[in-house]
Amino acid sequence: MDLARATAAERRTTLPGDDLVDADVVMDRGFDVPAPPEVVWPWLVQLGKRRAGWYLPARVERFVPPSRRALRHLEPRWLEQEVGDVIPDWGGADATFTLASAEAPDHLLYTSRRGHTDLTWCLHLSPAGADGARVHLRLRLGPVRHRRLAEVGGGLFDALTIVGLAAGLRERVRG
Numbered sequence: 001m002d003l004a005r006a007t008a009a010e011r012r013t014t015l016p017g018d019d020l021v022d023a024d025v026v027m028d029r030g031f032d033v034p035a036p037p038e039v040v041w042p043w044l045v046q047l048g049k050r051r052a053g054w055y056l057p058a059r060v061e062r063f064v065p066p067s068r069r070a071l072r073h074l075e076p077r078w079l080e081q082e083v084g085d086v087i088p089d090w091g092g093a094d095a096t097f098t099l100a101s102a103e104a105p106d107h108l109l110y111t112s113r114r115g116h117t118d119l120t121w122c123l124h125l126s127p128a129g130a131d132g133a134r135v136h137l138r139l140r141l142g143p144v145r146h147r148r149l150a151e152v153g154g155g156l157f158d159a160l161t162i163v164g165l166a167a168g169l170r171e172r173v174r175g
Helices: 008-012 037-045 147-174
Strands: 025-033 086-088 096-103 107-114 117-128 132-142
Touching: 008 025, 025 147, 037 117, 037 132, 037 147, 132 147
Parallel strands: none
Antiparallel strands: 025 132, 086 096, 096 107, 107 117, 117 132
């Protein structure tokens, strides 16, 4: 199983948004996709609740009610985003992300506040191999009251979510 592990170099690199949150917890994930960044980019742009959804592989999605499954095509109405756009997220009625920066096909940066915790979520794309892309995701949280719980429990949830995203995204870019 690909655990969507970020490389040591990815964990050390500075990403957009690193300066926005004094993080107690940082989660880095990474995975390869068999398509260039320009092809992967629109799939990342349309992610979100009440948008294209959250990609899962077909073998997992068959257990999800059809109305809750993620799109398997690019939807033009979800491909345009502007800084300041608010995107609903799972995790409660008030859970949202705000687009803080978008530079195609390099990165999307979202910010959010969950209770007393600020967070940034950066999705960074770079070329990988002859015709592929590397997706590096960084979630920064601070302040975090229960740091160990966030690192272990939140880290496990984050890893499983990103493993699903990676598999679902690979299926979609292959067509």
